[in-house]
Amino acid sequence: MAGGSERLRRRWLGAAAGAAGRGLAAWGVARRRRAIPRPLPEGPRERIVVLGAGFAGVAFMDALWEALGPQPRIDLRLIDRNNFKLFTPLLYQVATGLVSPDNISYPVRRRTRRRGARFQESLVQGIDLEARRVLTDDGPVPYDTLVVALGSVTNFFGMxxxxxxxxxxxxxxxxxxxxxxxxxxxxxxxxxxxxxxxxxxxxxxxxxxxxxxxxxxxxxxxxxxxxxxxxxxxxxxxxxxxxxxxxxxxxxxxxxxxxxxxxxxxxxxxxxxxxxxxxxxxxxxxxxxxxxxxxxxxxxxxxxxGVRANPVARGLPVEHGQGGRVVVTDTLQLPGHPEVFCVGDNALITDPATGRPVPPNAPAAIQMAQATARNVARRLRGEPLQPFRYHFKGxxxxxxxxxxxxxxxxxxxxxxxxxxxxxxxxxxxxxxxxxxxxxxxxxxxxxxxxxxxxxxxxxxxxxxxxxxxxxxxxxxxx
Ligand SMILES: Cc1cc2nc3c(=O)[nH]c(=O)nc-3n(C[C@H](O)[C@H](O)[C@H](O)COP(=O)(O)OP(=O)(O)OC[C@H]3O[C@@H](n4cnc5c(N)ncnc54)[C@H](O)[C@@H]3O)c2cc1C
Missing domain, CATH: 3.50.50.100 (FAD/NAD(P)-binding domain)
Incomplete structure (x- = not known):
């Protein structure tokens, strides 16, 4: 009996969530319809490694899938110290007992499986730019293209x-x-x-x-x-x-x-x-x-x-700006290392529209990741890259x-x-x-x-x- 009413409750909640989703979709929040991706030219298998399965890392993987579709020419690996993506905007509700911790944590493997990618749970300890490999507590991981999306840490301003x-x-x-x-x-x-x-x-x-x-x-x-x-x-x-x-x-x-x-x-x-x-x-x-x-x-x-860039990003031998964020080019690449992209909270780029740095928030991280995925696809096709433009959403x-x-x-x-x-x-x-x-x-x-x-x-x-x-x-x- 209790099981039946639980099932009924879940079905009702599922239907209500679906209706809310459809309502918002009609409002314009729906995902863009996916165009059929153009095939990549022949070439060696590209090892793309993404560091961080947060807002930017996951958005990159999704957008690359949109841009390329199922792709035998790439070997995509997502590395994070946790096997879940944390939805930080509701973290304060965990802290005040409003929502359960499980409900704001999404198991990343579920998404990597659907995207033909591989997930690796490891702690990233450093990046060897010259040897093109990531140093982790489970050993080095070589890459051809690297996306650094390690986010930020709390800033105590030295106290x-x-x-x-x-x-x-x-x-x-x-x-x-x-x-x-x-x-x-x-x-x-x-x-x-x-x-x-x-x-x-x-x-x-x-x-x-x-x-x-x-x-x-x-x-x-x-x-x-x-x-x-x-x-x-x-x-x-x-x-x-x-x-x-x-x-x-x-x-x-x-x-x-x-x-x-x-x-x-x-x-x-x-x-x-x-x-x-x-x-x-x-x-x-x-x-x-x-x-x-x-x-x-x-x-x-x-x-x-306040926050500052992740220590791994701060440790990169490149120019750093406010909060140790990595100063990137207008295509979100590391100067001198076009094979390395840096996105999200650990990247610093000026918004030409305002003359101010793009803010460290979730929409900016997602937009940077999506722009990077499209540029990685262009690079694989030998096309010129396009500069990143930030759109303020409200x-x-x-x-x-x-x-x-x-x-x-x-x-x-x-x-x-x-x-x-x-x-x-x-x-x-x-x-x-x-x-x-x-x-x-x-x-x-x-x-x-x-x-x-x-x-x-x-x-x-x-x-x-x-x-x-x-x-x-x-x-x-x-
Ligand atoms: C409490 C809180 C509330 C927030 N509320 C909002 C909000 O309402 N709206 C909004 O727009 N923004 C909000 N933000 C900011 C938002 O969370 C960040 O801007 C966004 O998460 C940045 O995305 P990211 O992908 O760069 O980093 P993250 O989403 O933080 O992802 C970084 C990932 O890297 C992993 N990682 C870090 N270091 C290592 C390592 N050494 N090895 C392996 N993995 C590692 C982490 O586990 C994490 O999964 C909030 C932040 C916090 C903390």
Missing amino acids: QDVARHALTLKTLGDGITVRNRLIDAFEEADVTTDPERRRALLTFNIVGAGATGVELATAIDNLINLVLLRDYPGINAEEVRIRLIEALDRAVPEMSEGVCRFTAKRLAERHIELRLGDPVVGLEGDRLRTRSGNLLPPGTTIWTA ELLSLGRNHAVLHLGGLLLDGFPAWVVWRAFYLTELMGMENRVGVMADWAFAYLSRLRESGRLICEPALAEEEGVMPTLAGRMR
């Missing part, structure tokens, strides 16, 4: 104390750790008899009020106000403090004026304290020190203040339950309509129907019951190791 003690939000593990710490803080605050300790436990300092910091802060606010304060009746809303600290003079400085305005208004409505124009210079115990000399009250620090920012802000062309929309667009858009951007249905189900449960029950789970890897079981199976409900 070792911050790197050691602050929480970050970059990997799936980070998302789970933040969720554990938020719930653990409430558990401990509920029983401690020390008022200072209790105040510190209920204070959350998020450093970096860019899009990630703002989305995380508003989601933490929702988690606390809609769920935790009800679960912990001994804790009052007035005791909890969420603070966003930004070095520049406005929230979401990477976004347009209108989006910044709506964001500041929403943060004020939610009593999220916004400290602007005073960069953090260190972390002393659990207290942040700012450039003006302020020592902020103690709390949990979550660092979302801005979308979630501001908590029922609130978002959307900036598209001349349209600036906030509140519930923007939130609906936000959810529909990210649902279609997720890879794989199973993940879409999973996220839809998570959202539906969270919307109706305030939080998925498993969002309250604390997963304890240390305990798991002691007991000799898989960490993911060792979570326990509290």
Whole structure:
């Protein structure tokens, strides 16, 4: 009986996801119809190696398939340290218990199999440009064409104390750790008899009020106000403090004026304290020190203040720009090494339309990867390459339950309509129907019951190791 209703639920969710997808397709989000690829001229088999199975790496593989079709002349290999692609835009929802970690992770082998490519799970340690081989923990991998799409890492701006003690939000593990710490803080605050300790436990300092910091802060606010304060009746809303600290003079400085305005208004409505124009210079115990000399009250620090290029890309003997990103040609190649392309967060290229660097975000990574795939196909055909052009697609920012802000062309929309667009858009951007249905189900449960029950789970890897079981199976409900 239970199995039957589960099947019915899944079928209903599948149908609903399909309808949402079709609706958005009609809206213009549908994939382009694939033209029949022209055959490649005869020649030796080309070994194309792609480093990183993130937004850029996977988009490259898909676009190369579109450009060439099933191709005996190429040997395509995708290398990543993880065998899944992480959908980072929803990572803050893992950190706040809204979605399950599985639902934002897509098994890459499923896609490589369909694209006639090979996946290799290895840690990339370096690139030998002269010998044309990639150095990995599983041995060297030779290439004829290389695509470097290793993304970025958290930038602590040289502050070792911050790197050691602050929480970050970059990997799936980070998302789970933040969720554990938020719930653990409430558990401990509920029983401690020390008022200072209790105040510190209920204070959350998020450093970096860019899009990630703002989305995380508003989601933490929702988690606390809609769920935790009800679960912990001994804790009052007035005791909890969420603070966003930004070095520049406005929230979401990477976004347009209108989006910044709506964001500041929403943060004020939610009593999220916004400290602007005073960069953090260190972390002393659990207290942040700012450039003006302020020592902020103690709390949990979550660092979302910026990224820099992946260490492997930073280690390449070429010119590097802001954040160690590799300065590439207008065709996204390494100067002096036309067989190496660098795309996504680890590449630096100026957008001629604005005179500013192309931003390190998912649409830019995907566009660079697609342009590179078309250029790799041209190279194999002996045709001239075309320069990369970045197309700005608009801005979308979630501001908590029922609130978002959307900036598209001349349209600036906030509140519930923007939130609906936000959810529909990210649902279609997720890879794989199973993940879409999973996220839809998570959202539906969270919307109706305030939080998925498993969002309250604390997963304890240390305990798991002691007991000799898989960490993911060792979570326990509290
Ligand atoms: C929390 C968060 C939220 C975000 N939200 C948004 C958003 O809402 N919208 C948006 O546009 N952008 C967002 N971004 C930015 C977006 O995720 C990046 O711009 C995008 O992922 C860049 O794509 P990429 O392919 O260059 O790198 P990634 O997608 O990061 O892929 C890099 C891949 O390389 C692999 N890798 C790294 N080092 C090694 C190594 N040494 N060996 C083997 N494999 C390695 C990684 O495992 C990863 O799979 C967000 C980022 C974060 C962290």
